[in-house]
Amino acid sequence: MSIFRGIKTTEARVGIVGLYSSGKTVLLTSLINHLQDHDPDRFRFGKPGTHLRRFTVEQPDRDWTAFNYTGHREGLVHTGLWPSKTTDRSQYVCRFERSDWRFSDCLLKLYDLPGERIADAEMFGLDFTGWSERVLDRFTNDITYRAHTASFLDAIARPDASEGELLAAYRLALANLILNFKPLIAPSTFLLDLKGQLARPSAPDVLATARHCGIDVENQFCPLPANLRRNGTELFESFSARYNRYVEQVVVPTISAFRSCTALVVLIDIAALLAGGVGMYDDNREIVQGLFDVLDPGENTLFGPVARALSKTFLPHSWRPGWITRVAFVAPKLDLVHPLDRDRMVNLMRRMVGRYASDRNGLRHEYFNVASAVSTKTLPHGPSGPRVMSGIPLRGADGRRIHPGEEQRFTTSELPDDWPLEWPLGRYAFPEVYPRMPARKDYPPDQVNVDKLATFVIE
Numbered sequence: 022m023s024i025f026r027g028i029k030t031t032e033a034r035v036g037i038v039g040l041y042s043s044g045k046t047v048l049l050t051s052l053i054n055h056l057q058d059h060d061p062d063r064f065r066f067g068k069p070g071t072h073l074r075r076f077t078v079e080q081p082d083r084d085w086t087a088f089n090y091t092g093h094r095e096g097l098v099h100t101g102l103w104p105s106k107t108t109d110r111s112q113y114v115c116r117f118e119r120s121d122w123r124f125s126d127c128l129l130k131l132y133d134l135p136g137e138r139i140a141d142a143e144m145f146g147l148d149f150t151g152w153s154e155r156v157l158d159r160f161t162n163d164i165t166y167r168a169h170t171a172s173f174l175d176a177i178a179r180p181d182a183s184e185g186e187l188l189a190a191y192r193l194a195l196a197n198l199i200l201n202f203k204p205l206i207a208p209s210t211f212l213l214d215l216k217g218q219l220a221r222p223s224a225p226d227v228l229a230t231a232r233h234c235g236i237d238v239e240n241q242f243c244p245l246p247a248n249l250r251r252n253g254t255e256l257f258e259s260f261s262a263r264y265n266r267y268v269e270q271v272v273v274p275t276i277s278a279f280r281s282c283t284a285l286v287v288l289i290d291i292a293a294l295l296a297g298g299v300g301m302y303d304d305n306r307e308i309v310q311g312l313f314d315v316l317d318p319g320e321n322t323l324f325g326p327v328a329r330a331l332s333k334t335f336l337p338h339s340w341r342p343g344w345i346t347r348v349a350f351v352a353p354k355l356d357l358v359h360p361l362d363r364d365r366m367v368n369l370m371r372r373m374v375g376r377y378a379s380d381r382n383g384l385r386h387e388y389f390n391v392a393s394a395v396s397t398k399t400l401p402h403g404p405s406g407p408r409v410m411s412g413i414p415l416r417g418a419d420g421r422r423i424h425p426g427e428e429q430r431f432t433t434s435e436l437p438d439d440w441p442l443e444w445p446l447g448r449y450a451f452p453e454v455y456p457r458m459p460a461r462k463d464y465p466p467d468q469v470n471v472d473k474l475a476t477f478v479i480e
């Protein structure tokens with residue numbers, strides 16, 4: 022190792038995953054802002070007193086588009102709006118020196134993706150038959166799924182159903198699932214196609230005709246039961262080929278990059294899961310479990326712990342296997358939850374997903390509750406109860422978006438100590454607010470625990 026700073030570079034690759042709207046893009050925007058304009062008093066990064074210097078932005082890797090940091094930051098300030106929904110995967114690359122690393126600078130690569138895509142992750146490494154079985158197993162054995170996909174299950178039970186009928190029935194099933202707050206929608210292009218077009222809220226039959234399930238309209242597929250998966254039949258062969266193309270084009274590029282990250286940030290939007298009902302919780306848990314199977318954090322079979330340690334030193338740089346050694350479970354939007362309940366966010370997250378990480382050898386994991394851009398204030402006990410907050414409401418009483426107006430008071434739900442056995446949609450409510458963002462470009466937003474999270478994942 023050289024004693025001259027900058028000669029050695031330590032690369033940290035951090036992938037952010039989480040359902041749509043869980044706060045990935047806002048988290049990255051806030052993190053980049055704080056690294057770029059680092060103030061050790063407002064962002065306690067690394068060992069106490071650490072400061073950053075010589076921050077530079079670099080080009081993303083080949084095949085990746087650049088994360089639009091400047092656009093998101095400017096948008097937050099000048100239009101006062103949260104970043105728009107992510108429609109494509111992107112990467113942000115930067116380099117900086119940190120005073121607690123004496124012999125090395127840091128090359129940091131951050132990865133963002135549209136939340137919809139993580140429902141496709143389970144396709145990685147599965148062929149069409151394996152994927153069909155996985156999906157049909159869920160549709161037939163889970164009561165909620167069975168109810169929402171009944172007409173599709175009927176269609177695949179008919180030996181003479183045409184390709185068009187099967188696809189139409191599958192799309193109707195996906196539409197029903199979306200409208201019942203089930204986020205496990207695959208292929209995810211049904212929700213967000215490769216041109217970035219989003220499914221707009223409408224009746225199930227309208228959605229089913231407006232959308233497609235595949236790379237494009239010509240290349241749609243749906244899961245098939247064993248009796249329809251006969252080699253040589255046109256239905257099976259064409260669905261298999263379309264599925265393979267989908268996996269190659271949509272799933273593999275993203276998942277392989279995330280697999281070779283050094284750290285993974287898994288966002289679990291506790292408030293949204295409570296507000297969305299038990300079905301959303303179940304799906305989010307299944308998605309995290311599926312992601313762990315596919316991303317394979319911790320020690321994997323290819324390189325055991327000893328081989329991994331040796332390969333770090335002895336293999337040429339480009340040969341060193343990448344793998345996830347750290348997972349941060351993050352409950353975002355802490356500022357939407359009253360301070361009385363903020364520790365409960367962490368407990369709920371631990372109970373929901375902790376076992377996936379603790380089951381894996383050689384994986385460090387920690388839990389954080391964070392606010393990327395604090396946008397509410399806490400007020401003293403009011404007549405309506407202790408959980409009074411204020412902020413600029415994002416939605417009206419009917420749930421529709423409204424223009425930003427005056428700051429208003431509102432109350433938030435109390436968080437339970439543990440997940441209830443069942444809870445309906447809407448039992449819990451955590452009103453969304455417009456962002457509060459300093460206009461000064463070099464003054465990053467107020468954050469909570471984004472610094473602790475960064476210290477853990479950038480190692």
Ligand SMILES: Nc1nc2c(ncn2[C@@H]2O[C@H](COP(=O)(O)OP(=O)(O)OP(=O)(O)O)[C@@H](O)[C@H]2O)c(=O)[nH]1
Nearest residue numbers: 041042043044045046047103107135136392393394
């Ligand atoms: N109050 C508050 N709201 C937040 C915060 N972070 C995110 N949000 C809210 O969550 C919404 C979604 O955040 P995004 O970062 O766009 O979510 P995402 O995970 O990137 O979503 P996709 O791009 O759809 O996958 C925002 O529009 C805000 O309403 C935060 O720190 N505080």
Ligand SMILES: [Mg+2]
Nearest residue numbers: 045046106107
């Ligand atoms: Mg996003």
